[in-house]
Amino acid sequence: MTDIIFLAVPASAIIALAFAFFFFKQMMRESEGNDTMRQIAGYVRVGAMSYLKQQYKVVFIVFMVLALLFSLMAYFGVQNPWVPFAFLSGGFFSGLAGFFGMKTATYASARTAHAASKSLNQGLQIAFRSGAVMGLVVVGLALVDISAWYWVLDYFIDDNEPGHKLIIVTTTMLTFGMGASTQALFARVGGGIYTKAADVGADLVGKVEAGIPEDDPRNPATIADNVGDNVGDVAGMGADLYESYCGSILATAALGASAFALNPEMQLKAVFAPMLIAAAGVLLSILGILLVKTHENADMKQLMSALNRGVNLSSLLTALAVYGILYGIELHNWLGLSSAVVCGLIAGIIIGQGAEYYTSHSYRPTQKIAESSATGPATVIISGLGIGMISTALPVMTIGAAIMASFLCAIEFDVQHLLSAENLSLGLYGIGIAAVGMLSTLGITLATDAYGPIADNAGGNAEMSGLGQEVRKRTDALDALGNTTAATGKGFAIGSAALTALVLLASYIEEIRIGLLRLGQTTLTFTHGDSIATQQAGFIDFMNYYQVSLMNPKVLIGMFLGSMMAFVFCGLTMNAVGRAAQKMVEEVRRQFRDIKGILEGSAKPDYARCVEISTQSAQREMLLPSVLALLVPTLTGVVFGVAGVMGLLIGGLSTGFVLAIFMANAGGAWDNAKKYVEEGHLGGKGSDAHKACVVGDTVGDPFKDTSGPSLNILIKLMSMVAIVMAGLTSAWSLF
Incomplete structure (x- = not known):
């Protein structure tokens, strides 16, 4: 019976991909506007696809080297032989999700501008439903990947x-998260x-030295700027949250x-539960997407x-469905x-609302x-x-409250034996369920x-x-909203990364x-001489x-080291x-100086x-940090062993989470402060x-x-690398 219920997971994935295709075709039926609008959109589309092609070449080489390394480790018995295939699978689907999302976005921008010339609501509808393609492709491909791997490995x-x-x-299955994380980081x-x-x-x-407006066609860097929005904030975000989504479910x-x-019997239900929750969230996200609309002015x-x-609405219905x-x-x-899932959903909403308060120019x-x-x-x-x-205060306190609340819910509030072996396992499972809850409505968020x-x-x-002041006013309103939703989305992504990374520990x-x-x-022998079977040892024993x-x-x-x-x-x-x-500034100055007539x-x-x-x-600069x-x-595992790795992951998680929230919110607030003046x-x-x-x-742009x-990917990637390299760490370390 439980195996039959599992069919809801691939079925929801197919429905998500079908709606993504429907929204894409609906957007493509809209007009791209006049010849100038189509030409500009074409420049951006070609630039974005050209960049992605170059990036995938570099990433392909990195993936082949790592897959070969994992194969050698499997050959010498310190690695699961399925890991190289799972690693490649995760990277492929993560990259594919980003590609589909970016392809949609590059076709949608001119159509959104043209729709905004008719009404604010039409512009919002096209932009939002095109963004929904990204959300639905991510959750659809993730559940397809999870379902396929479960059937194959079973x-x-x-x-x-x-x-x-x-x-x-x-x-x-969890190891394919490293492939997704690696792809997402690049x-x-x-x-x-x-x-x-x-x-x-x-x-x-353009703005400061030449005094020309943002996105002015006289600015040589404006096409590159528009291309960058797609490769960074669409393809990058899609690959990032694909990994978070898969990581939380599988962990x-x-x-x-x-x-x-x-x-x-209960074990199988516990394995399927996060997948079924995600499946319900997919369907209810689609309902929420269909309800987004506004009025003129x-x-x-x-x-x-x-x-x-x-x-x-999607979050509320998902909570009830759970x-x-x-x-x-x-x-x-x-x-x-179920209450632990609600804790995760509420935490996600609070973090999102907090990001909105600190970054939207509607607030103080x-x-x-x-x-x-x-x-x-x-x-x-x-x-x-x-x-x-x-x-940073509100998200940190919210995540802390969500961790404790979900832990206590899972152990039925048995506070007297809080850290018994059984309670610790159940409590950590509760925290994982909360992370799944936070990400269950990823399709719409x-x-x-x-x-x-x-x-x-x-x-x-x-x-x-040159569409005119009224159209620009509408697109500015949509853009300012986008800055806030981007900050909200980044806060949400970082919050979910914190819970996911904790579960990955x-x-x-x-x-x-x-x-x-x-x-x-087969046995663990402690310093005081007692022993326990490795298979029976709990977290505290380890x-x-x-x-x-x-x-x-x-x-x-x-x-x-983690901090x-x-x-x-x-x-x-x-x-x-x-x-x-610096190179871009020098090039724009050179063109203003050497190409006569640009500013005129x-x-x-x-x-x-x-x-x-x-x-x-x-391409050059992304290699070293990655x-x-x-x-x-x-x-760290080779030198300091398991203890050192645990310290690394805890330090990276705590510091990285707070630093990421600070940078995302400060940058979003600076951006919207500028928009506030421009209004x-x-x-x-x-x-x-x-x-x-x-x-x-x-200053806030790179923040x-x-x-x-990138920090929320870093803390998850370090956890994933540690998991994949656990066989090597358990086999040998210097100290």
Whole structure:
């Protein structure tokens, strides 16, 4: 009966992909506007696809090298032989999700601009439903991948020991998350460097030096800027959240398999539960997408309310559906575990609303940043840094509350025996279920994020095509909304990454157990002489065996290394943007100087050269931070063993989470402070206040679109690398 219920997972995936195709075809039937609009959209489309092609060439080489390494490890018995295939599968589907989303976005921008010339609601509908293609493709492909791998591994893996087969199946499935994480990191870092190099170059020379509007066709970097929005914020975000979505489902399934290992019937239900919750979330996300609409002359709050209506309704219905699903499959403590899912959903909404409050120019924090422009760009930057730091409090407290609440719900509030072996396993499973709950409505929450760059490109197309003030006013409203939804989406992505990474910590111990059994170590002997069978050992037993405590210098060193990684990674990506932006600034200045008539509009800029500079810089600069993220967990395991790796993952998770929230919110607030001035406040466009806010926005660009979003991939990738390398770590370490 349970196996039949599992068919709902691939069925929901097919429905999601069918609706994605429907929305794509619906968008393609709309007019792309006049010849100029089609030409500009064509430049952006060609540039985006050209960049993605170059990136996939680099990523292909990296993936082949890593797959060969995993194959060698499997040959020598320290790695599961399925890992190389799972790794390649995860990377392929992650890249495919980003490709489909970006392809849709590059076709949607001109159509959104043309629709906005008719009404605000038509522009919103096309942009949002095109963004929904990204969301539905991500969840659809993820559930297809999960379903296929479960059937394949269930068929081929043969293990007669009761309860052990599902542990092997789920932990093997989890390893395809490393492929997805690796692909996502290259997409995020490379795309982030590309887009911000172009954006900073376009703003500094175009707006500040030449005094021309944003997206003015006279600016040589404007096409590269529009291309960057697609490769960074659509392809990058899609690959990122594909990995989060898969990681949370599979890590929770692995924990369920471990927690109920002695009860095979309940074990299967615990493995299927996160997949069924995700399937329900997919269907209810589609309903929410269909409900998003607004009226003409809507202000920022009303536009945001239109999007929130769809997101909140999907979340509410998913919460109700979860109770029915877990009750229907008769899962152990179904009421408590359903409540844990609700904890995750509520946490996701609170984090999103908090990001909206601190980044939307409808609220005081961002307005205060804009008002600080009266004394120049320095105070804009100081104010934005302060707001970004303060904004970390709410998400951190929310995640803390969600962790404790979901843990307690899963153990039926048995506080007296909080950390008993059984309660710890059930509590960690509850936290995993909460992470699945937070991501269960990803179909619509990712749509609100992918909507942003589509609206931004639509505004650029309207400006370059000279569609008039009324159209530009509508596209500016959609763009400002997109900045807020992007900040909300980034906060949501980082919050889900924190819960997912925490669950992956527990999954790491399961991989260590399997690695020891593969090496023939069937018992754990503690320092005081007692022993326990490796197969029967709980989390606390492994913590004691490897001496994972704050008094162990290996754990402390690992924690410092993890915290350091968050800052070093940000430093590398920020400097990469700086170097690439310098080249862009020099090129734009050269064209203004050497190509006579650009500023007068009588000569055409060399857009292709700017696209080429961004492409080359991104390909070169993305390698070091990405490779570092792969090497550090591996070397930490080889040198400091399991204790050092646990410290590394805890340090990277805690520091990376807070730093990512700070950077995303500070960058979003600076961006919308500029938009607030451009709407006519404090002197409007061209005023000293506007120039000061442009500088703040320029500083914030790599914060919110390069370093900040990449951090949530970093903390998950380090966990995934640790899991995949667990066999090597359990076999040998220096200390």
